Amino acid sequence: MVTLHGSAFSTYTWSARLALEEKGVEYTLVPPRLRAPEYAALHPFRKMPALEHDGVRVFEAMAVMRYVDEAFAGPALQPADAAGRARMTQWMSAYNDFVAPHAVRGVLIPRLVLASRGVVVDEGAVRAAAANAREALAVFEAALGESPWLAGDTVSLADLLLAPTIVTGALLAGEDRYTDGLPQIGAWLARLEARPAYARARPG
Numbered sequence: 001m002v003t004l005h006g007s008a009f010s011t012y013t014w015s016a017r018l019a020l021e022e023k024g025v026e027y028t029l030v031p032p033r034l035r036a037p038e039y040a041a042l043h044p045f046r047k048m049p050a051l052e053h054d055g056v057r058v059f060e061a062m063a064v065m066r067y068v069d070e071a072f073a074g075p076a077l078q079p080a081d082a083a084g085r086a087r088m089t090q091w092m093s094a095y096n097d098f099v100a101p102h103a104v105r106g107v108l109i110p111r112l113v114l115a116s117r118g119v120v121v122d123e124g125a126v127r128a129a130a131a132n133a134r135e136a137l138a139v140f141e142a143a144l145g146e147s148p149w150l151a152g153d154t155v156s157l158a159d160l161l162l163a164p165t166i167v168t169g170a171l172l173a174g175e176d177r178y179t180d181g182l183p184q185i186g187a188w189l190a191r192l193e194a195r196p197a198y199a200r201a202r203p204g
């Protein structure tokens with residue numbers, strides 16, 4: 001029995017769901033009670049996603065996704081060789097450090113979450129974050145000009161980590177759209193969207 005604590009709006013939760021769907025794992029998605037005292041036992045930093053499976057608890061998207069790939073049967077989502085695996089981890093780490101802080105925390109959360117709660121958004125900060133996200137994504141764009149997937153010839157956890165941020169960014173307008181002018185990323189996303197797991201994991 002697998003329980004994933006996370007919300008539909010969360011890009012990191014969506015990435016974990018993509019991994020679960022690619023593996024064909026049945027799971028229950030539970031809205032997280034981030035502020036509840038007991039949630040600290042699932043995720044001491046009170047974020048999502050967090051996963052529970054037969055007494056195992058894992059937090060942090062990257063760890064959750066690796067666990068899903070390694071604990072269950074189904075197609076491997078990590079390269080078997082050391083170089084390929086390092087390449088996958090490199091792109092996951094680069095996503096966490098250079099894309100997510102700008103794209104997710106700097107643009108998506110202010111525009112799609114905070115604004116709907118009536119919080120006044122700092123326009124200059126969002127513009128700067130979108131520009132930073134665009135600059136970081138140009139590096140991913142160049143990599144995807146060299147190989148169909150971030151870690152090489154096969155889809156991996158790195159692709160599943162990045163995808164929700166690209167799909168959600170494309171919903172934005174004007175200067176917020178950090179996804180414009182990235183044709184290799186567009187073609188890569190079309191490849192990912194054609195996979196059956198993608199449709200099953202897509203929120204709403």
Ligand SMILES: N[C@@H](CCC(=O)N[C@@H](CS)C(=O)NCC(=O)O)C(=O)O
Pocket residue numbers: 009010011012013034046047048049059060061062
């Ligand atoms: N380092 C964490 C980041 C997770 C994260 O930032 N999750 C966001 C949603 S995408 C969250 O929990 N936001 C709720 C909050 O901060 O209150 C991971 O990789 O899982």
